[in-house]
Amino acid sequence: MIKVSNLTIRYPEVVAVDNVSIQLKEGIIYGLVGPNGAGKSSFIKALVGLIAEYDGDIYFDEFSRSKDRHIIKSLFGYAPEDPDLYPYLTGKEYLHMIADIRQVDANSQIKALQSDFGLDNVFDDLINRYSHGMRQKISFAAALIGEPKNLILDEALNGFDPISQYNSKNILLTLARNGHTILLSSHVLELVENWCQEIIILNEGKLLAEYTLEQIEDIKARTGKDFSEHFVSLVQRPSEGL
Numbered sequence: 001m002i003k004v005s006n007l008t009i010r011y012p013e014v015v016a017v018d019n020v021s022i023q024l025k026e027g028i029i030y031g032l033v034g035p036n037g038a039g040k041s042s043f044i045k046a047l048v049g050l051i052a053e054y055d056g057d058i059y060f061d062e063f064s065r066s067k068d069r070h071i072i073k074s075l076f077g078y079a080p081e082d083p084d085l086y087p088y089l090t091g092k093e094y095l096h097m098i099a100d101i102r103q104v105d106a107n108s109q110i111k112a113l114q115s116d117f118g119l120d121n122v123f124d125d126l127i128n129r130y131s132h133g134m135r136q137k138i139s140f141a142a143a144l145i146g147e148p149k150n151l152i153l154d155e156a157l158n159g160f161d162p163i164s165q166y167n168s169k170n171i172l173l174t175l176a177r178n179g180h181t182i183l184l185s186s187h188v189l190e191l192v193e194n195w196c197q198e199i200i201i202l203n204e205g206k207l208l209a210e211y212t213l214e215q216i217e218d219i220k221a222r223t224g225k226d227f228s229e230h231f232v233s234l235v236q237r238p239s240e241g242l
C-alpha cells in the first residue's frame, strides 16, 4: 500500500501538486489522468524519490519515503515518461543488469518478457538502435523485473503495439490479482477505463476526483456522458465532480 498525505510540490513558478492525499491499495490498478501540466509526473517523481523537496508524507506500507528510502527502493518498479536507458547495452544486457541490481534470478521472467513484447529479433541489438516503442518496452520490462510489490508507470505504455498492449494488460492484471499495487498515468482514457479499477483525476495540481469503475458507470447512467465527455466537463468545470 502507498499512502500519500497532504502532498504539496512547489517549483519556483508553480505549485505542481497541491495538498493531495490518497491511498493506493493492494490488488488495484489505478489510472492517473489529467491534462498536460496537471502534476502527474511530479506526483509520481515524489513517490519514486526523484523529487525530495515536498511537504506532506509518503509511506510505502510502514516505511517513510523520507526516512526509509533504501528499503523503499526494493518495494517498487518505475517506468518513467522519458526512459533513459544505456545505449551501449543490448536490451537483454540491460534487463539482466536490472536483475543483478535487484538481486533476483529473473532469467525465465526476462525470456517471457522478450516474447510477450515481441523483442526476439532485437534483444541482442544495442539499445542505441531501438525505436521509441522498443525503448518503452525495455523500460517497462525493467520495471517488472523481480515483480516488485508496487509498480509505478508514467505514460509507460504509450507506443506499444496491440500484441504488446494485450500482453502487458495480462501481466498487470495478474500482478494485481496477486496483491500488487499498480499506478499508471496515461492520456489514453479508453486504456485507463479498460485496464484500471480506479481512476484518479489531477488538475492544476489538485485531486479533482477518484472514481471506481462502478462510479463511472453510474455517471454514464445518470448523465448520459461517457468518461471522456465527463472528464472534459470536469476539468473545465471542476464543481461537477461526484
Ligand SMILES: Nc1ncnc2c1ncn2[C@@H]1O[C@H](COP(=O)(O)OP(=O)(O)OP(=O)(O)O)[C@@H](O)[C@H]1O
Pocket: 011, 012, 013, 014, 015, 016, 034, 035, 036, 037, 038, 039, 040, 041, 042, 043, 081
Ligand atoms: N523540473 C521542473 N521545474 C519547474 N517546473 C516544473 C518542473 N517539472 C514540471 N514543472 C511544472 O510543474 C507542473 C506539473 O508538471 P508535470 O510534469 O508534473 O505535469 P504532467 O501532468 O505530468 O504533464 P504531462 O501530461 O504533460 O506529462 C507544470 O506546470 C510544469 O511546467
Ligand SMILES: [Mg+2]
Pocket: 040, 041, 042, 081
Ligand atoms: Mg507527465
